[in-house]
Each structure stands twice: as C-alpha cells, then as structure tokens.
Amino acid sequence: MYTAYNKRVIPVALVAFGAALWGTDALFRRGLALELPAGVVVMWEHVFLVILTIPYLIRFWRKKGQLSRTDWVALVIIGVGASAVATMLFTASFRYGDPTTPLLLQKLQPLVAIAGAAIILNERLLKRYWAYFAAAVGGAYLISFGNPLSVSVSQLAPALLALGAAILWGLGTVLGRLETRVLDFGSLTAARFAIGLPAAVIIVVLQGDWPSAVSVGTADLGALLLLSLIPGLLALLVYYRGLSGTPASTATLAELAFPLTAILIGVIVFDAIPTWSQWLGIILVASTITVMSTIGRRGDTEQLGVVDEAPAMAESGS
Numbered sequence: 001m002y003t004a005y006n007k008r009v010i011p012v013a014l015v016a017f018g019a020a021l022w023g024t025d026a027l028f029r030r031g032l033a034l035e036l037p038a039g040v041v042v043m044w045e046h047v048f049l050v051i052l053t054i055p056y057l058i059r060f061w062r063k064k065g066q067l068s069r070t071d072w073v074a075l076v077i078i079g080v081g082a083s084a085v086a087t088m089l090f091t092a093s094f095r096y097g098d099p100t101t102p103l104l105l106q107k108l109q110p111l112v113a114i115a116g117a118a119i120i121l122n123e124r125l126l127k128r129y130w131a132y133f134a135a136a137v138g139g140a141y142l143i144s145f146g147n148p149l150s151v152s153v154s155q156l157a158p159a160l161l162a163l164g165a166a167i168l169w170g171l172g173t174v175l176g177r178l179e180t181r182v183l184d185f186g187s188l189t190a191a192r193f194a195i196g197l198p199a200a201v202i203i204v205v206l207q208g209d210w211p212s213a214v215s216v217g218t219a220d221l222g223a224l225l226l227l228s229l230i231p232g233l234l235a236l237l238v239y240y241r242g243l244s245g246t247p248a249s250t251a252t253l254a255e256l257a258f259p260l261t262a263i264l265i266g267v268i269v270f271d272a273i274p275t276w277s278q279w280l281g282i283i284l285v286a287s288t289i290t291v292m293s294t295i296g297r298r299g300d301t302e303q304l305g306v307v308d309e310a311p312a313m314a315e316s317g318s
Contacts, residue, residue: 010242011241011246012242012246013254014238014239014246015239015242015246016242016254016255017257018241018242019235019256019257019258019261020258020260020261021230021239022231022239023257023258023259023261023262023264024230024231024261024265025231025262026100026102026103026262026266026270027269028224028226028227028231029090029091029094030099031223032220032224033091033094033095034095035220036212036220037204037209038089038091038092038095039200039203039204039209039213040204040209040213041088041091041224041227042084042087042088042203043200043201044224045087045232046083046197047197048224049228050197052229052233053189056186056187056189057187057190057194059187059190060191063183071179074175074178074179075179075191075195077171077172078172078175078176078195079191079193079195079199080199082168082171082172082173082175083172083192083195083199084196084199084203085199085203086165086168086169088200089161089165090102090161092161096154096157098272099266099269100262100270100272100274101143101158101278103258104143104262104281104282105140105144105163105166106162106169107285107286107289108140109166109170109173110293111133111289112167113174115129116171117174117177120175121174121178132291132292136285139281139282139284140159140285142278142280143281144159146274147275147277148277176192185240189236252290252293253290259282
C-alpha cells in the first residue's frame, strides 16, 4: 500500500516542485536584467549551462553522424532562436520593472507549440482549439496590463518581449519534438545550449556589450550560476523525473505551481500585487491550458500535448 501510494504521489510532487523552481526565475533574473545587458546575462547563462551539460554534449557529439541536413537546420533554429534570442527577449522584459508578468505570459507557450505542431508535424489540432486560443489571449491581455482599459507604451513593451519569447520557445518545442526521433533528451538539451552559446556571443558583440560581458563581477557571476542551476538545470531534471510517472492531465494541474510560485515571489519579495483584472487573466489562462490538456488526452487526438514538454523555463534552459 505504501509503495503504491508513493508511486502515485511522488512523481506528481516532483512535477510540482520542478514547476515551482521555474517560478523562482525572477529572484535571479530580474536583478541581473536591471544591472547587465540582456545579451550578457544570456551569454553567461549559456556558458554555465554548456559546462553543466558536458557529459550529454559528448554523447551528442558521438551521435552527430546520424543527423541529416534537416536535423542540423532544426538544431540551429532551436539553439539560436529558442535558446539564445528567446531568452534574451525574456530577460529584457524584466528591465521594465514588472517581476511576474513576463513569467505568467509564458503559460501561452503550449498554445504556440500545439499550433506549430499542426503546421510543421501535421498533427491534428484540438477540437475548438481556436476558441481556447482566443480565451487564453484574452487572459494574457488581462495579465499584461494592470488597467486593461488604459494601456501605455511602457506596459506594452515588456508584454511584447515576453510574448516574443513564448512564440520562439513554442517553435523550439515543436522542432525539439521532431529531433527526439534521433536524439535523446539529454543530448538534445546539451546541443541546444552549445549552439545557443556562440549565438549569444555574436549578439553581445553586435550590440557592443562585449566590454560588459568580460567585466562581470563575482557577485553577478554567482547569481548567474544560481540562475543556471536552480530555475535552470535542477528544475529541468526534477520536472522530467516526475513527468515520467505522472499522467498528463495530472501533470498539468501540478504545473500550476509555476505561476503560483511566481505570484507569491512577486508579492512577498517585489511587492508586486496583481490587480483584480490580472487575477482574472491568470485564472482564465490556467483554466484554458488545463482544460485543453484534459480534453486532448481524453479524446481522440494524439497531437502535441500541453504537458509533454516542459514549461517555458525549460524551453529557455534557464
């Protein structure tokens, strides 16, 4: 009885814990984003992640002969777009002062992934997908603006940056699913970071931020390492360990620990209390994603599911 109970409860707890670790991202990223250029943060983040995933990178290198030209194109898009550029957009969104909205908007990523899977992988869309999409977009609008009837440019910019990151992460999810035919998860993750690193370096150089990159202080390097480890690699490992033994619909509910943690940290640490309309948006987006997952797994569809892939923080590798 005890063993059977553990088999049911522990995996769900691990999914929730991994998702909660992603919700801590603002604790590390917001301060760094306010002190350093976004490209510099992303470059050093990738440096640490490449070092941490060297064993998997060696495994990937041994398998490189199995990759076709199409596989390499997909990997470059994943590394440059979904890893380097998307994470840079996400980091830049924190420079506008809001510590929770960029994180909460990443709940839209599954919508992009499902639509992308229908286009690229020829997987069928959920029934009533566009109704769910409209509901989630409405929720995202409410999340983005404390007063939805009065939108300023300063509010619009971080929302657009965060949404741009979610779209690129959604594309990375679809192409990553395509590459799992030839690569295991560890090898794919390591390749993503290894390709993203030179892209991040190029971005830093083109933006003229190289002097800032090579003069990062010890304190910031420590924060960057923690960013890579806690809401990055540790969250990724814990999440996927739990996901392997958790039903999809249950995992979706456990993933709600992600936005809840982000909200709690925003309120307790940054004194960022959501308005009534933002709470409504949070409920609307979370409910839409949960219903989509439950229906998709219970029905006759086999398309990319909401919880087959890690949340946005995993897509960023951060």
